[in-house]
Amino acid sequence: MTASIRNPAARRAELRRLMLAHETASVDELCAILSASPATIRRDLAALEAEGLLSRTHGGAAVQSIRAVEQNFAQxxxxxxxxxxxxxxxxxxxxxxxxxxxxxxxxxxxxxxxxxxxxxxxxxxxxxxxxxxxxxxxxxxxxxxxxxxxxxxxxxxxxxxxxxxxxxxxxxxxxxxxxxxxxxxxxxxxxxxxxxxxxxxxxxxxxxxxxxxxxxxxxxxxxxxxxxxxxxxxxxxxxxxxxxxxxxxxxxxxxxxxxxxxxxx
The missing domain is CATH 3.40.50.1360 (Rossmann fold)
Known part of the structure; x- marks a missing residue:
């Protein structure tokens, strides 16, 4: 678990980094890691989806077409x-x-x-x-x-x-x-x-x-x-x-x- 990140841009950058490393994650998993509420995580996922950075799934999200170098660095x-x-x-x-x-x-x-x-x-x-x-x-x-x-x-x-x-x-x-x-x-x-x-x-x-x-x-x-x-x-x-x-x-x-x-x- 990481400390709660109040700044939305910083939290979304961290969320994106986590998604690159794991490819898929549930809302509950992201809430636990980022110490954020489900409503906050859903808003962040929606914003990242609107930017084309991930796709929302039932109960979570997934990153598609990850470049190997990006995933390797995130890991x-x-x-x-x-x-x-x-x-x-x-x-x-x-x-x-x-x-x-x-x-x-x-x-x-x-x-x-x-x-x-x-x-x-x-x-x-x-x-x-x-x-x-x-x-x-x-x-x-x-x-x-x-x-x-x-x-x-x-x-x-x-x-x-x-x-x-x-x-x-x-x-x-x-x-x-x-x-x-x-x-x-x-x-x-x-x-x-x-x-x-x-x-x-x-x-x-x-x-x-x-x-x-x-x-x-x-x-x-x-x-x-x-x-x-x-x-x-x-x-x-x-x-x-x-x-x-x-x-x-x-x-x-x-x-x-x-x-x-x-x-x-």
């Missing part, structure tokens, strides 16, 4: 929800107002985008992620710059020469990055070489890099190493994450819920 957003929220809040606490920031893509970065919007801080964010840029644009104090390039259908993020050329024109304070794996021996690593290359360009154009990672990403390896962890300014992870080896290697850890750096504890 990943439902993993480790509380941990990602805590990581996002801890990350936003490290951002100075007026900063220029790079963010790559992923469900943890989407949580960071939500936290930035909620915090109302004034920042400039350049990102290849279409969904992250759209979320950031909800707050007029955030200037969201969508990096141009070829959109990969598997991630809904841009990549390639044009994307990296735009990165080269930006002088950033921070690169807030998520990767597919993090380990002492394998560094910050990715499955896709384009993701690794873009992360490298963002780090080169930033004064500091903050890596965000849930516990399931730690002490794992992937095929493409973007950078050793010695290049990372801070690693922000969730409470109870397995950081013993990372701390022993001298990595600066910020544990969500505890703003003390590991080397200051």
């Amino acid at each position: 990943r957003e439902l993993e480790d929800v509380e941990e990602k929220r805590l990581i996002a809040e801890a990350t936003v606490a490290l951002i100075a107002p007026g900063s220029t920031i790079f963010m790559n893509d992923g469900s943890t970065l989407m949580a960071v985008a939500r936290a930035i919007v909620s915090a109302g801080i004034e920042v400039f964010v350049a990102t290849p992620a279409v969904n992250v840029a759209a979320k950031l644009s909800e707050n007029p104090r955030v200037m969201a710059c969508l990096l141009g390039g070829f959109v990969r259908p598997t991630s809904l993020a841009t990549s390639g020469h044009f994307t990296e050329a735009m990165v080269a024109q930006i002088d950033a304070d921070l690169a807030i990055l998520a990767s597919d794996a993090v380990s002492v021996s394998g560094g910050m690593a990715f499955r896709h070489p384009g993701d690794a290359g873009l992360a490298q360009r963002m780090m080169e154009r930033s004064r500091e890099t903050i890596l965000v990672a849930t516990a399931r990403k730690l002490n794992k390896r992937q095929r493409i190493i973007a950078a050793p962890l010695s290049r990372i300014g801070k690693l922000v992870t969730g409470p109870g994450a397995p950081v013993k080896d990372l701390v022993a290697a001298g990595i600066n850890i910020v544990t969500a819920g505890d703003q003390r750096d590991s080397d200051a504890a």
Whole structure:
């Protein structure tokens, strides 16, 4: 169950996200998840149906013709929800107002985008992620710059020469990055070489890099190493994450819920 969302637009966006992840749901199920009344959920479903985003069924609703990438992302957003929220809040606490920031893509970065919007801080964010840029644009104090390039259908993020050329024109304070794996021996690593290359360009154009990672990403390896962890300014992870080896290697850890750096504890 999530906390009751009073704003209709925000509640409908959450409802849409849940429907993408589950494809079908009953009114009773949605009431329980969103802590809303049946009348409210029915109004929201009617509004989303009018926009062509879902179809109402007897006692609920269904999403048809879902793109695999949208469903995959929605399902990943439902993993480790509380941990990602805590990581996002801890990350936003490290951002100075007026900063220029790079963010790559992923469900943890989407949580960071939500936290930035909620915090109302004034920042400039350049990102290849279409969904992250759209979320950031909800707050007029955030200037969201969508990096141009070829959109990969598997991630809904841009990549390639044009994307990296735009990165080269930006002088950033921070690169807030998520990767597919993090380990002492394998560094910050990715499955896709384009993701690794873009992360490298963002780090080169930033004064500091903050890596965000849930516990399931730690002490794992992937095929493409973007950078050793010695290049990372801070690693922000969730409470109870397995950081013993990372701390022993001298990595600066910020544990969500505890703003003390590991080397200051």
